[in-house]
Amino acid sequence: MTIKLEDITYSYDKKQVLHDINIQIPEGRLTLICGVTGSGKSTLLRLISRLDEPNSGSISSSIKDDKSAVSMVFQQPETQLFASSAHKDIEYGLEQREVSKPLRPQLIQYAMDKVGLPYELYSQRSPFLLSGGEKRRLCIAGAIAITPDLLVLDEPTAGLDPPAVRGFLQTIQELLRSGLTIVIGTHDLDSFFPIADKVVVMCQGSVHYQGAVAPLIDEPDELNAAGLEAPAYARIGRKLKLQGRLPNIPSSHESLLKELSAQPYPVPADGTHVRPAINLDSEEALTAHKAYNILPSASPDSSPISKRRARWQALDPRVKWLGMVLWTLIILGMNSPGPLLFTTGLIAVLVWSADISWRRTVVFFRPFLIMFLFLWVLSSISLHHADWQLGPLGIAYSGIIQGGLSILRVILMIALGFLFTETTTEAPLREALEWAIAPLKRLGIRTRNWSLAVSITLQFVPWILRKIVQLQLALRSRGRRKNQLKYWTPRQMSLLIVPLLILVISMGDELATAIESRGYDPTKERTPWFVLVWRRSDTLALMFILLTAAGLWLLS
Amino acid sequence: MIQAHNLSLIFQDGQLSLPVLQGIHLHIERGEWLALTGANGCGKSSLIRTFNGLLMPSAGSLTAAGLDLRSPINRKTVKERIQLVFQNPESQTIGSTPAEDIAFGLENRGIPQTEMQDRIEVLLGKVGLAQKAGDDVSTLSGGERQRLAVASCLALDAEMIIFDEVTSMLDPIGRQEIFSLARDLWKQGTTVVWVTQRMEELSESPRIAVMEEGKIIYDGDPRSLFYASPLPDKLGWDLPPVLGIGRLLQSQGWAKENLPLTESDLEGIL
Numbered sequence: 001m002t003i004k005l006e007d008i009t010y011s012y013d014k015k016q017v018l019h020d021i022n023i024q025i026p027e028g029r030l031t032l033i034c035g036v037t038g039s040g041k042s043t044l045l046r047l048i049s050r051l052d053e054p055n056s057g058s059i060s061s062s063i064k065d066d067k068s069a070v071s072m073v074f075q076q077p078e079t080q081l082f083a084s085s086a087h088k089d090i091e092y093g094l095e096q097r098e099v100s101k102p103l104r105p106q107l108i109q110y111a112m113d114k115v116g117l118p119y120e121l122y123s124q125r126s127p128f129l130l131s132g133g134e135k136r137r138l139c140i141a142g143a144i145a146i147t148p149d150l151l152v153l154d155e156p157t158a159g160l161d162p163p164a165v166r167g168f169l170q171t172i173q174e175l176l177r178s179g180l181t182i183v184i185g186t187h188d189l190d191s192f193f194p195i196a197d198k199v200v201v202m203c204q205g206s207v208h209y210q211g212a213v214a215p216l217i218d219e220p221d222e223l224n225a226a227g228l229e230a231p232a233y234a235r236i237g238r239k240l241k242l243q244g245r246l247p248n249i250p251s252s253h254e255s256l257l258k259e260l261s262a263q264p265y266p267v268p269a270d271g272t273h274v275r276p277a278i279n280l281d282s283e284e285a286l287t288a289h290k291a292y293n294i295l296p297s298a299s300p301d302s303s304p305i306s307k308r309r310a311r312w313q314a315l316d317p318r319v320k321w322l323g324m325v326l327w328t329l330i331i332l333g334m335n336s337p338g339p340l341l342f343t344t345g346l347i348a349v350l351v352w353s354a355d356i357s358w359r360r361t362v363v364f365f366r367p368f369l370i371m372f373l374f375l376w377v378l379s380s381i382s383l384h385h386a387d388w389q390l391g392p393l394g395i396a397y398s399g400i401i402q403g404g405l406s407i408l409r410v411i412l413m414i415a416l417g418f419l420f421t422e423t424t425t426e427a428p429l430r431e432a433l434e435w436a437i438a439p440l441k442r443l444g445i446r447t448r449n450w451s452l453a454v455s456i457t458l459q460f461v462p463w464i465l466r467k468i469v470q471l472q473l474a475l476r477s478r479g480r481r482k483n484q485l486k487y488w489t490p491r492q493m494s495l496l497i498v499p500l501l502i503l504v505i506s507m508g509d510e511l512a513t514a515i516e517s518r519g520y521d522p523t524k525e526r527t528p529w530f531v532l533v534w535r536r537s538d539t540l541a542l543m544f545i546l547l548t549a550a551g552l553w554l555l556s
Numbered sequence: 557m558i559q560a561h562n563l564s565l566i567f568q569d570g571q572l573s574l575p576v577l578q579g580i581h582l583h584i585e586r587g588e589w590l591a592l593t594g595a596n597g598c599g600k601s602s603l604i605r606t607f608n609g610l611l612m613p614s615a616g617s618l619t620a621a622g623l624d625l626r627s628p629i630n631r632k633t634v635k636e637r638i639q640l641v642f643q644n645p646e647s648q649t650i651g652s653t654p655a656e657d658i659a660f661g662l663e664n665r666g667i668p669q670t671e672m673q674d675r676i677e678v679l680l681g682k683v684g685l686a687q688k689a690g691d692d693v694s695t696l697s698g699g700e701r702q703r704l705a706v707a708s709c710l711a712l713d714a715e716m717i718i719f720d721e722v723t724s725m726l727d728p729i730g731r732q733e734i735f736s737l738a739r740d741l742w743k744q745g746t747t748v749v750w751v752t753q754r755m756e757e758l759s760e761s762p763r764i765a766v767m768e769e770g771k772i773i774y775d776g777d778p779r780s781l782f783y784a785s786p787l788p789d790k791l792g793w794d795l796p797p798v799l800g801i802g803r804l805l806q807s808q809g810w811a812k813e814n815l816p817l818t819e820s821d822l823e824g825i826l
Contacts, residue, residue, distance in 0.1 A: 036727040037697045075725070131597040159643070159724040161595040161753050163792035187727045190796070227729050232756070233797040236819065240826060253797050260804055265825070267809045425652040427659065459652055462694075510647035513610060518650065519636045519664035519712055529659035529672050 001063045001149040001181050002027045003048060008057035010043055014357055017043050018054070018205050025150070025183055025198075027062065030176055032192050033185040035202030036227040042154055044202065045072070045185045049152045051477055063149055071143035072152040072477040077135035078503060079467065080142075080474035081127035082495040086112065089127050090142045092495075096479035097146050111145035112138075114174070116167045128502055133164040140168075142478065144175065151175065154185045165191055190231040193217070194252035201226045217249050308355040312423035316538040317432035320424055323545040324416045330549055331412050334556040337401075340408050343552060347415050354423050364418055365411070367468050372407045379403025421458045427530040430455035435532060448522040456511065467503050471496045557716055557747045558584040558607055563616035565602055565770075576602045577613070578770040584749065586715070589742045591758050592751045594767030595791070600751050603767070604718045607749070608638035621715060638716045639709035643724055645701030654680060654696070654704050655689040661711040679707040683737060699730025703737055716747035723754065755796045759817040766791070783812045798822050 008021035018040045025031050025048065035041040046052040047059060049072040063069050071093075074080055083089035090108045099107065109119040115137040122130075127138055136156065143151055157165045165188075173195060176182060186192055193199075193213050201209040201216070203226040209216065216223055220230035220238070229235070233256045237249040245263065250256040327343075334340050351361060379399050386394025421429070434451035441447050475492060563580035566573050576599050584590050594600050605611040607620055609631030621637045623630035642648050651657035658676045667675060680686045683703040685696075693701065702722050709717050719738055723731040735757060742748045750761060758764055759778050766774035766787060774787050782788060782799050783806055795803070801822060802815040816822040 036729055037699075133596040155725075159596075159721065159753075162755070162794050164596065166792065166794055227727070229728050232819070236797050236801070236822065239823070243826070245826070253794075253800060256797055257800050257804055260801060264808045265805060265810075267811075268814050425656055427651060427656040456650065463646065507647050510642055510644070511650070513640070514648040514650060517608070517635045517639055517712075518661040518708065520660075521664065524664070525666055526663045527666050527669050527672070529656070529663050529669070531669070 001061050001069060003059065003061045003150065003181075005047070006058050006060075008047065008054045008059070010040075010047065010052075010054045012043075012359060014359075016205060018047075020206055021057065023200055023207060023210055025181060027181050028176070028179050029197035030172065030182045030184065030192075030195060031198040031200065032189075032196045033183060033200045033202060034187065034189065034223075034226070034228055035185075035208075036187070038204075039202040039226065040205040041185045041202050042075070044200075045152050045154050045183065046473075048150075048183055049477060051473055069149040070152060070477075071146055071148035071150070073136075073139045073143045073154065073156065074470070074474055074477075075155040075158060076470070077132065077139045079470040079499065080139050080477075081135060082471075082475070082499055084126060084498075085124050086117065086127055086130075086138055086141075087123040089138065090145045093142050093146050093478040099146070107145045107147070108141075111141040114144060115141045115171055116164075117141060128498070133160045136160065137164075137168070140171070144180075148180070150181045150183065152183045152185075155187070156184060157186065157188045157191055169195065187228070189223075189228065190233070190253075193231050193234070201228065203227070214251070217251070306355040308353055309423065312354045313425070314535075314537065315423075315541055316532060316534055317424050317428040318435060318532065318534075319538045319541045319545065320420050321432050321436060322542070324420050326545060326549045327416055327552070328413050330552045330556065331409055331416075333553070334409065335405065336556070337405065339552060339556040340405060340412070342555065343412055344408065346548070346552075347412060347419070351415070351419055354419060356419070356422050360422075361418070363469065364462065364465060365414075367465055368411065368414060372411065376400075376403045376407050379406070417458070417461075421461065426455050426459050427528075428532075429458065431528055431530050431532055446522050448526075452515070452520070460507070460511075463507070464500075464504060467500060468496065471499055557586045557588070557621060558582065559617075559619040560606075561617045563603075563606065563613045563618055565599075565606065565611060566614045576770050577606070580616070580770075580772055582765065582772060582775070584716075584747060586747055587742075587745050589748045589750065589762055591761035591764045592749060592767065593753060593758055593764065598767045599770040600767055601720060602770075604640065604720060604749060604751060607716075607718060608640060609634050610640070636712050637714060638718065639712060639714040640718045640720060641702060641705045641709065641722050643721045645698060645705055648705050648708075649693050649701060650708075652693055653690050654685050654693065654707070657693065657704055658708050658711045661708055665712065675711065679710055682710065683707040684733070697730060698726045699733040702726070702730070702734045706734070706737055706741070710741075714746065716749070717741065718749040718751070720751045721753065723752065723757070755793065755799065756818075759796070759799060778817050779812055779815065782817070783815050 003025040005021050005023050008018055009016065010018040021044065033041050033044055043052070047054055049070045050059070051072065061069075081089055083092055087108055090111060091104055094104045094107060108123070112119045112122060117134065117137050122134070122138075127135060130138060136159070140153070140156070143153075157168060160168065169191060172182060172184075176195075184192060193216075196213050198211065199209065199213055199216060200207055201222060208226045209222045217230060217234045217238075220234065223230055230238070233253040234249055237246055237256050237259075240246040240260075241249050246259050250259055331340075331343060334343070380395050380403055382394045382396035382399050384394075385396050385398070387397045388395045430451045433454055434447055437445070437447045437450060475495065560580050560582045563577055563582075564575070565577035566575050568574075580603060592600050592604070602611060606613050606618060606625075609620070609625050612625075618625045620634045623634055625631055625634060649657055650660045655676050658679050659672060662672050662675060676689065677686065680689055683706055685700060685703060685707065688696065688700065693704070696704065706717065717738070719734070722734055726734065738748055738750060750757065752758060759782065761778060764774065764776065764778055764781055765772050766781070768791070774781055774785060782795065783802060788795060798816050798819055798821070802817070805825075806812070806815055814825075816825055
């Protein structure tokens with residue numbers, strides 16, 4: 001299928017990630033999207049896959065139901081495998097695309113064999129226990145089993161061992177021969193340039209180059225300006241061409257060797273050795289390896305902290321802890337809509353005053369809102385005191401009100417936590433908590449352990465939420481795109497639990513290792529880096545907290 | 557630095573015994589650079605996790621930094637002296653800014669407060685992050701986060717740093733940044749174990765160990781591996797063009813010691 005993107009722009013968190021994108025994906029060809037981290041490559045892949053919509057511009061394709069005709073495989077296989085066996089995992093996608101049951105085994109077997117995971121050996125194995133390379137191949141099998149018209153892959157060779165890369169390239173070539181349109185986002189130009197039909201080079205959110213591979217090989221400045229490097233065979237071939245040893249720059253590793261084998265080099269005389277690869281004393285070697293100090297940084301977002309946010313961050317963390325605890329207690333005691341709505345407005349003003357972006361707030365709250373909406377619906381159902389009848393279900397007015405108020409209370413408490421963690425970094429958060437719970441030491445409680453655990457857990461809430469979003473996106477890419485609500489059914493939610501738990505456990509395990517390796521010992525003395533200092537601004541903040549808390553208490 | 561004799565590691569999965577490491581003999585000298593490679597699932601990650609006491613071998617003896625790792629106290633000491641940098645930098649960042657992350661290790665070592673800020677600045681400067689001391693770590697690129705992880709290891713005065721496939725998810729800039737940093741540290745005396753699948757990184761290493769199914773099947777210099785051993789072909793490696801040209805020259809009668817390993821070697825020849 002052909003895809004055309006016209007005048008596309010896309011912004012995230014007030015930052016323009018993509019602008020002026022005009023590209024065409026040719027049918028039945030391999031198009032590479034190249035660019036360094038932060039160039040907008042992955043966002044562009046999501047738009048091409050129709051998993052996200054641009055802020056402006058249009059995306060059109062040669063197929064009417066184009067959303068169902070695209071399959072996407074993401075960079076991290078851990079965030080896109082859900083079922084208890086490889087067979088079931090692939091079958092999930094087929095079921096979502098309404099492939100009839102009798103047809104499924106044949107398609108699953110074909111896809112698994114195609115990616116080098118023999119069906120007999122792998123079909124009943126748990127996806128979570130496969131190696132990294134096997135997981136990636138299973139993801140690709142899931143994507144091709146649904147016989148898409150367009151296959152989109154993000155960094156498919158990252159972390160694969162060399163034989164797996166070779167096998168993968170063969171698979172891609174076979175899929176191209178069968179007429180599939182493929183788009184690959186990659187840094188691995190050595191592997192993909194020889195088989196690519198078209199290259200799009202992204203740089204700082206815009207298209208830096210689009211066209212055939214050959215001009216990029218002949219003139220690599222376009223690649224270098226985007227922070228990329230021409231493949232090794234092209235770099236060497238170019239030097240040889242400049243020396244007059246080759247007529248043209250070769251198009252692959254094989255053609256380079258073929259050209260060179262036709263013109264043997266004289267064997268050097270005995271005792272003439274080449275420069276050793278590892279030269280400890282060479283000044284040149286030392287300067288050559290200082291690249292990290294001179295290369296442009298490729299941070300995804302490095303916007304400076306705003307004045308409003310800085311003011312919040314400068315507050316003593318103890319005053320923020322106190323505010324959070326006090327307000328939480330008052331919110332817990334609120335039972336009528338008026339005070340709760342007033343508090344909602346007040347917290348919204350505080351979030352604004354901390355300069356937390358709307359988008360970031362929405363991303364944080366979205367998973368909670370969906371869950372709470374479900375709970376709200378449940379709380380409004382009544383079997384005996386229904387005010388309205390919806391088919392077999394009875395709906396009670398009191399249930400709607402009470403359920404809504406309970407949920408609003410929880411959301412407000414979460415909002416306080418969100419405000420606190422967004423405006424307090426890990427060290428102040430930990431020091432303040434350790435100070436507050438210090439008296440518990442007398443009871444034999446290891447307060448250092450507790451303060452570290454709480455501060456790290458709070459810091460990792462946004463990480464967990466990001467993983468949920470990634471898992472949701474992977475689920476959406478596997479299913480039909482017609483009915484978005486289908487992705488919030490209990491079954492869909494239950495599919496997320498196992499991979500999410502595995503991600504959290506493995507993250508916790510590595511984090512515990514890092515903490516231990518950094519010499520953490522709760523029984524040893526330490527010298528805190530962050531020193532708690534109470535300033536005049538903290539006294540003012542404390543007064544504000546106490547006054548508003550008293551006001552809210554009276555109001556409730 | 558590391559002395560492993562007949563090291564074995566077996567994982568139990570219910571009734572099933574899975575041999576992960578089998579009869580490993582390996583000596584790593586202080587100040588050495590060892591590149592470790594092998595297919596996905598061959599036991600590389602398990603082996604390096606035994607070096608700093610994260611995994612206990614099922615059999616054999618293992619000494620790290622002169623300490624027998626059978627003793628729990630020694631394992632605790634070794635964990636600080638031999639540091640690991642993982643593939644995923646997210647799982648090793650404790651602070652929410654680079655300065656906080658480095659400070660965590662310094663705090664635990666009881667470094668006086670007056671010295672701490674100076675040390676943090678020196679360490680951030682060493683890894684090229686001096687301008688980002690107070691940035692939110694989630695805004696750093698992958699390469700920058702890996703460099704931060706290295707700085708946090710250095711805060712502990714690590715004698716040896718193990719890099720576990722740290723470049724596999726990075727773009728070319730990030731790869732170059734972290735590889736250059738590791739090379740600099742090695743030149744300054746830190747022992748480095750560099751785990752990788754990338755041939756270009758292997759060919760720049762003075763010593764390479766290749767693993768297959770829990771065993772070390774090669775331990776030696778890169779020229780012997782790429783130009784005198786059948787292993788690269790047996791393991792199905794796609795050699796980069798420099799080594800491909802080297803093999804071509806070898807077939808034309810060039811002696812092994814004259815063959816190129818890196819692109820700069822090749823420039824010297826061609």
